[in-house]
Amino acid sequence: xxxxxxxFYDIRVLKSSGFSIFIDNGEIEQISNNYTSGTACRALVxxxxxxxxxxxxxxxxxxxxxxxxxxxxxxxxxxxxxxDLAPVExxxxxxxxxxxxxxxxxxxxxxxxxxxxxxxxxxxQDVSSSTVMYSESVTDVEYSNSEGVEISYSLVRTGFAVxxxxxxxxxxQMGRESKFxxxxxxxxxxxxxxxxxxxxxxxxxxxxxxxxxxxxRMPVILDQELAGVFIHEAVxxxxxxxxxxxxxxxxxxxxxxxxxxSCITVIDDPSMHGYGYYPVDDEGVESRPTxxxxxxxxxxxxxxxxxxxxxxxxxRPGNARSxxxxxxxxxxxxxxxxxxxxxxxxxxxEIKDGVYLIGSRGGQVNPGEGVFQFNAERGFLxxxxxxxxxxxxxxxxxxxxxxxxxxxxxxxxxxxxxGRCGKGGQLAPVCDGSxxxxxxxxxxxxSG
Amino acid sequence: xxxDINIIYDMAKKxxxxxxxxxxxxxxxxxxxxxxxxxxxxxxxxxxxxxSFSKGIGVKAVVNGAVGFSSTNDPARIIxxxxxxxxxxxxxxxxxxxxxLPQACEYRAVKGIHDPRIANIDVETCIDLTxxxxxxxxxLDGARPTSGKFTCVGSDYVxxxxxxxxxxxxxxxxxGFIECxxxxxxxxxxxxxxxxxxxxxxxxxxxxxxxxxxxxxxVGGVGVDTxxxxxxxxxxxxxxxxxxxxFNSLNSENIQKGRSALAGKLGEKIGxxxxxxxxxxxxxxxxGSARSDDEGTPSRTNRILENGVLGTYLxxxxxxxxxxxxxxxxxxxxxxxxxxxxxxxxxxxEYPASDIIAETQKGVLVGSVIGAHxxxxxxxxxxxxxxNSFLIExxxxxxxxxxxxxxxxxxxxLHNICGAGRDTxxxxxxxxxxxxxxxxxxxx
Numbered sequence: 001x002x003x004x005x006x007x008f009y010d011i012r013v014l015k016s017s018g019f020s021i022f023i024d025n026g027e028i029e030q031i032s033n034n035y036t037s038g039t040a041c042r043a044l045v046x047x048x049x050x051x052x053x054x055x056x057x058x059x060x061x062x063x064x065x066x067x068x069x070x071x072x073x074x075x076x077x078x079x080x081x082x083x084d085l086a087p088v089e090x091x092x093x094x095x096x097x098x099x100x101x102x103x104x105x106x107x108x109x110x111x112x113x114x115x116x117x118x119x120x121x122x123x124x125q126d127v128s129s130s131t132v133m134y135s136e137s138v139t140d141v142e143y144s145n146s147e148g149v150e151i152s153y154s155l156v157r158t159g160f161a162v163x164x165x166x167x168x169x170x171x172x173q174m175g176r177e178s179k180f181x182x183x184x185x186x187x188x189x190x191x192x193x194x195x196x197x198x199x200x201x202x203x204x205x206x207x208x209x210x211x212x213x214x215x216x217r218m219p220v221i222l223d224q225e226l227a228g229v230f231i232h233e234a235v236x237x238x239x240x241x242x243x244x245x246x247x248x249x250x251x252x253x254x255x256x257x258x259x260x261x262s263c264i265t266v267i268d269d270p271s272m273h274g275y276g277y278y279p280v281d282d283e284g285v286e287s288r289p290t291x292x293x294x295x296x297x298x299x300x301x302x303x304x305x306x307x308x309x310x311x312x313x314x315x316r317p318g319n320a321r322s323x324x325x326x327x328x329x330x331x332x333x334x335x336x337x338x339x340x341x342x343x344x345x346x347x348x349x350e351i352k353d354g355v356y357l358i359g360s361r362g363g364q365v366n367p368g369e370g371v372f373q374f375n376a377e378r379g380f381l382x383x384x385x386x387x388x389x390x391x392x393x394x395x396x397x398x399x400x401x402x403x404x405x406x407x408x409x410x411x412x413x414x415x416x417x418x419g420r421c422g423k424g425g426q427l428a429p430v431c432d433g434s435x436x437x438x439x440x441x442x443x444x445x446x447s448g
Numbered sequence: 449x450x451x452d453i454n455i456i457y458d459m460a461k462k463x464x465x466x467x468x469x470x471x472x473x474x475x476x477x478x479x480x481x482x483x484x485x486x487x488x489x490x491x492x493x494x495x496x497x498x499x500s501f502s503k504g505i506g507v508k509a510v511v512n513g514a515v516g517f518s519s520t521n522d523p524a525r526i527i528x529x530x531x532x533x534x535x536x537x538x539x540x541x542x543x544x545x546x547x548x549l550p551q552a553c554e555y556r557a558v559k560g561i562h563d564p565r566i567a568n569i570d571v572e573t574c575i576d577l578t579x580x581x582x583x584x585x586x587x588l589d590g591a592r593p594t595s596g597k598f599t600c601v602g603s604d605y606v607x608x609x610x611x612x613x614x615x616x617x618x619x620x621x622x623x624g625f626i627e628c629x630x631x632x633x634x635x636x637x638x639x640x641x642x643x644x645x646x647x648x649x650x651x652x653x654x655x656x657x658x659x660x661x662x663x664x665x666x667v668g669g670v671g672v673d674t675x676x677x678x679x680x681x682x683x684x685x686x687x688x689x690x691x692x693x694x695f696n697s698l699n700s701e702n703i704q705k706g707r708s709a710l711a712g713k714l715g716e717k718i719g720x721x722x723x724x725x726x727x728x729x730x731x732x733x734x735x736g737s738a739r740s741d742d743e744g745t746p747s748r749t750n751r752i753l754e755n756g757v758l759g760t761y762l763x764x765x766x767x768x769x770x771x772x773x774x775x776x777x778x779x780x781x782x783x784x785x786x787x788x789x790x791x792x793x794x795x796x797x798e799y800p801a802s803d804i805i806a807e808t809q810k811g812v813l814v815g816s817v818i819g820a821h822x823x824x825x826x827x828x829x830x831x832x833x834x835x836n837s838f839l840i841e842x843x844x845x846x847x848x849x850x851x852x853x854x855x856x857x858x859x860x861x862l863h864n865i866c867g868a869g870r871d872t873x874x875x876x877x878x879x880x881x882x883x884x885x886x887x888x889x890x891x892x
Contacts, residue, residue, distance in 0.1 A: 025705055027543075031536035033518035034785055035525045036504070049496035055503055055521040070497040070571060074487070077575045078494035078582075108539050128706045165707055165826065172709065172826035212829075215674065215855065215891045246491060246594035247629060248638065327488070327496060364818040366835070368594065368629055368638045371851055373819035373833035393824060395831040397853055424597075445831040445853040445891055 006068060008044040008085055010145035010283060011060050013037075014324065018137035019103070023115045025129050031108070040325040043067035047080035053325035086308035086317050090149055091286035093279045095271070099156045099184035103136035106185050114188065118162055121194045124201035126166040126208060132197075134160045136185075149284045157275070157429065158187045159418070162197045166204035173210075173392065175203030176377075180418040180429065182277045203359075207378055210390035213444065219354035219382075220396065220442045221347050224415035226376055227434035229360040231266055231337050232421065233374060234400040236432070238367040239268075239292050239300070240330040240423075241307035241314070250370035250400060251298060255314050259298045260404035263340050266293040268302060270318065270333030274431035275418035278321070282328040285318040292335075296404075304330050323426035331423060336433035340410025347409055347438040349385045355444055356380045356387060357396060365400070373397040373445075395445040403439055411436040453604040453616055456481040456503060459526060460608050463507050466530035468610060472509035472537065474549050475530075475610045476743060479505045480784040482603035485571055487578040489596035489626060492586055494578055497571060504784040509533035513546025519785040547769030550744045552612035558747065560733030565648040566620035567602040574598055577652045581626050584656025590667075591660035594638070596626030598652075613744035621646055621735065624655045630663040637666030637848070639815070639836050644876050646733050662815065662836050669850030672839070672892035678811030678866075679854060679888040680804060680840065683873040686797070686883045688820040689830055693858035696825035698752060699790045700767040707826055709859060710758060719756035719862035722800050727752055727762065729777050729793035736793035736877035741777040743788050750776045752795075756862075764790050797880035799868035804884045806843040807867065812890060813838045813845060813882075814854060828858035834890075853891040861885050 018034040040053040041063040050070030052063045115132045122130040135158070142152040159180025166173050177196040181187055222230060235251075243249040251259065270278050270287035280286050283305055291299045300315030301307070307330065308317040320328035348356075356379050363374025375395040380387040416433035460479035467475040481503045488496040504521035507530050516536030518529040578598040585593035600622040607615040623644035630637050639662035643650045681689065702708040710718065719725075729747030731737050740746055743765055751759045763771070764779035767790065779788040805813070815836025823830035834854050839846035867884030 028514070028540040030787060031516050031539055032787065033529065033532040033536060035518075035520040035522055035529060036785070037522050038502075048494065051496065051498040051500075053498070053500040055501065056523065066499065070499060073571050073575055074494045074497040077572070077579055080493045080495060108536075112539060167706060170709065172707065172824075174824070174826060215853070215889075242490070242595075247592070248594040248627070325500065327498060361822040361824075362819075363822060364833070366638060366818060369636055371818075371833060371835075373822070373831075373853070375819065375822035375831060393827070393829045393831065395819070395822065395853070395855075397819075397833050398851070443853070443891070445855050 006043055006045060006146055008146050009064055010042050010143065012040045012282065013142040014139065016137055016139040018135065020133065020135040021111060021115055023119055023132040026116065026119050028112060038325045039063065041067045043071050045071035046075045047082045048075040050074065051327055083306055084309040085305040088285050088305065088317060091151060091280045091284055093151055093153050096153060096279055097182045097273050097277065101185035103156070103158055103185045118193050118197045121197035122162050122164040122201040124198060124205055126168055126205045127164045127201045128167045130162065130164045132160065132162045143280065143284050145284050151280060151284065153279050155182055156184050157182055158184055160193060162200045164201040164204040166208050168208045171208055173204050173207035175200040175207070180275045182273060182275060203378065206390055207392045210378060210392040212393050213355065213381065213391045215445045217441055217443055219351040220439045220444060221351065221356045221382070222437050222439065223358040224413065224434050224436060225417045226357050226360050227337060227437045228417050228432035229363055229374055230403070231434055232332060232335050232430070232432040233363045233365045234372040234403065235266060235292065236268065236332045236335045237365050238370065238400060239302050241301040241303045241311055242330045243367045244301055245307055245310060248368035250367065254298045257298055258296050259401060260293055260296040261407045262296040263410045264293055264296050264404060264407055265338040266335070267291055267338060268319070268332055268335045272334040274334035274416055276333035276430040278333065281318050281320045282322045283320045287318055290315055302330050302332065304328065321428050323428060326426050329424050329426065331428045332421065332430050334416065334431040336414060336416060337410060337435065337437065339412045339414045339435050341412060342409040343411050344413065344436045347411065347436060348382060350409065350438060351382055352385050354382045355391065356382055357394060370400040372400055396442055397445060398443045403442055406440045406442065407437050408440045409438040452481050453606065453618065456604060457606050459505050459523065460606050463505050463526050463530045464608050464610065466527045467507055467509045467534055470531045470534040472511055472534045474510040476508040476549050477505055477608045478605065478742065478781065478784055480603060480605040482601055484599060484601040485569065485574045487574050487598040489578060489582060489593060492582050492593055494575060497575060499571065506784040506787065507533040508787060509537045510546070510549070511537040512542030514540030514543050517787045545770045546766065549609045549611050550613055550765050553746060555615065555739035555746050556730065557739050558730050558732065558737045561619045561646045561737050563620045563647040566600050566622050569600055574600060580652040581624050581656040584653035585626050585628050585660050587657050588660040588664060591628045591630040591663045593656065594627045594629050598624050607740065607742065607744045609744060615740045615744050617738050619646060619738065622648065622650060624650060624652050626656050626659050628659040628663040631667035635667050637663050637669065639663040639666060644735060646735065666836055666848045669848040672812065672849055672852050672890060674891045676887045676889050678808050678884060678886050679890065680808065680811060680813045680882055680884045682813065682815050682882045683871065683875055683880045684816040685814045686880055687875045687878040688817050689832065689858065691878065692820040692823045693825060693828045693830050695792055697828065698762050700761040700763045700771065701790055703761055704767060704770060709826060709828060713758050716758055717756045718758045718859065719753050720865040721756055723753055723756045723862065723865055724798040725753035726750065726796045726798065727792050727794065728796065731794040734794035734877065741779045742781045743779040745775045745777045745779065747777045747793065762790050762792065764788060792877060794877050794879060797883065799865060799883065801868050801870045801881060804867040804869050804882060805840060805845060808840045808884070809842060811840045812849065813840055817854065830858065831855040854888060855891065856888045861888065
């Protein structure tokens with residue numbers, strides 16, 4: 001076989017092991033262990049990409065040849081203009097999170113005991129069932145490419161989630177709290193898991209007597225978690241340069257424009273030690289923060305090396321991530337709205353009447369049309385500047401740019417929430433965060 | 449692929465023996481071997497072709513009725529995985545409700561789930577099919593593709609257990625997805641289309657042209673007023689809503705644990721007259737079909753709703769034992785690295801068909817929804833953003849709708865179904881026509 005002419009190639013070798021415990025209604029429902037390894041070889045030839053991945057590490061050289069063959073086949077049938085990859089400095093790995101307590105050193109029995117205590121604390125009055133999930137994993141990554149980069153690192157992730165379901169007269173409501181970090185078992189020193197469990201139980205119980213609000217347009221205060229979901233879903237996704245390249249982003253052509261009220265500054269920072277942390281991305285680019293929006297002006301997109309070359313002067317690469325052996329695609333990491341200078345109390349007195357929405361059950365966005373929808377976990381009516389009736393089953397929807405322009409105030413109380421984000425069939429660990437924000441007008445959905 | 453299945457059988461057998469030696473009372477091993485080709489579309493070009501190969505096992509070890517699980521794709525770690533499953537089972541208390549893994553029995557093979565034309569496909573053919581999808585997407589003036597994906601998978605799996613169950617199955621799947629846009633700025637409209645099959649019978653050009661047509665139709669959307677009205681949910685919309693609000697309540701595990709609004713409702717009317725819902729693990733060519741479920745219980749056809757009356761919940765072997773009934777063959781798994789859970793196999797929604805658009809004086813037609821997964825899976829309350837939607841006036845489809853929310857409760861929705869179209873579609877493992885629901889709230 002002739003040696004193919006690569007424009008670029010890279011090789012990722014992954015090894016990971018995971019352990020998880022699932023407690024349901026106080027019984028250990030499942031304990032599971034997972035050991036995986038695999039290799040993904042990616043080749044760029046004449047502007048087309050080919051990838052070969054295999055669970056069991058085969059000879060990387062023959063995998064690379066097959067990957068180059070795939071690029072050639074794709075190129076012959078669907079020629080792409082040759083593409084450049086933005087040049088990057090050789091990465092170095094520094095400031096890796098230090099694991100203080102290796103989860104593997106903690107006996108299973110001790111973990112189970114803690115999780116059972118978490119379950120007990122979640123069972124406040126009216127809580128009929130609860131689940132507790134714990135997981136730990138260690139992933140070893142080796143990365144090398146045709147430009148001579150060779151790096152390896154290991155990340156430990158630990159987390160837990162507690163869910164409480166309360167029921168009364170056929171009404172069911174749910175509360176959930178979770179913490180996931182790039183760290184070891186010291187997670188449980190950082191956060192009071194028992195208190196979080198009680199919070200989940202109280203949320204479920206309180207929601208039983210909450211009202212479903214009447215929908216409509218009104219002023220809204222978003223708590224840190226929901227505002228974080230908004231900035232991730234509605235702004236972050238639209239700032240992903242692959243969406244921009246596809247003509248599928250409302251932020252296309254808007255670099256340098258005022259797209260949000262001047263109290264909004266948004267950062268994506270993979271070097272921050274949150275759940276979205278990585279030292280280098282999955283094409284070997286060292287991580288560093290990107291300012292997406294500065295005082296309302298769109299400054300950058302999030303890039304891979306391919307899109308950073310395609311859109312010069314719109315930000316640097318470093319956000320290409322992959323789940324396991326999948327192709328790297330542009331993803332967020334730890335994304336947040338920076339602190340403003342007002343307070344929650346000031347917001348209440350500012351809006352007089354409206355709603356306060358808390359927490360998130362997730363959301364979805366169409367980045368091209370800028371339409372989004374997400375559900376708050378709960379909230380309160382705001383009447384005459386005071387929190388009054390508790391509400392539930394309430395959602396927020398509308399146009400991203402409308403909301404961004406209607407942000408009137410940002411508080412000084414930024415908080416981050418960890419989670420997982422799905423895109424193109426791949427899940428990535430991420431964090432998003434925000435201070436409380438006040439939106440002067442938004443569409444609130446509710447069937448009351 | 450016959451040699452492949454022997455490789456995976458040998459790995460599974462090795463794990464089974466190791467778990468038995470380490471002291472497990474019962475052992476189940478699921479072994480899977482798969483190869484797939486993906487082709488990605490960016491704009492109107494292919495930007496990537498990918499081949500992947502995976503092979504791995506999942507081991508369930510049972511000690512005194514307690515189950516431990518482990519998985520690996522590393523042949524060198526099979527013994528470690530088997531031992532870890534047994535020692536995990538030992539951490540748990542014995543479970544008096546455990547009635548054992550399924551017993552060996554006869555299985556009925558399902559037709560149409562393995563197509564050698566997909567199992568033996570070459571990359572060039574995959575690329576050609578992807579190009580057809582692009583050709584379709586650019587075939588209508590004013591619409592253009594943004595991104596898309598072609599996937600085909602051939603997989604072989606075995607299920608072995610210590611009661612003598614030995615299931616071998618080979619299956620194939622092929623699917624295409626493409627998204628298109630039309631118009632610019634405030635007028636911009638996007639739409640996607642997909643199709644999925646176990647056989648080499650998908651019209652890829654049609655996937656592309658449908659996505660383009662729907663994107664074009666959405667340009668120039670109007671607003672709507674908040675009201676209660678007749679809402680016609682097209683297959684993609686009703687499938688998404690039911691999956692997020694209704695399936696959870698059919699799951700016997702949730703019934704037993706007090707997390708289902710359908711507890712105690714067997715034999716009761718929970719849906720409209722004429723509404724039938726069937727879950728069929730034996731459907732010819734079904735995406736969820738196989739001779740057995742994923743723990744080796746023979747597949748069967750379960751009548752969930754008959755004329756609106758709730759006939760059964762969905763059971764695996766364990767929850768069935770707890771309720772003293774037979775498993776409905778509803779144990780499924782997404783891959784070898786996860787244990788089984790209870791889910792639908794091929795769910796069919798059936799209701800007498802009529803010309804539902806012509807019969808609607810005033811209402812809306814909803815093509816798809818976003819945000820269904822944010823619904824409350826227990827109470828069944830949902831609030832979703834409607835996409836690719838249109839006004840219906842005097843029996844005709846009118847203007848596209850720019851932005852609208854649809855909100856309601858699935859248990860009310862099931863009672864308020866009052867019509868179905870003649871357009872039944874197979875959307876993966878949900879098969880449904882457009883469903884007409886009266887008095888659903890829309891918010892503009």
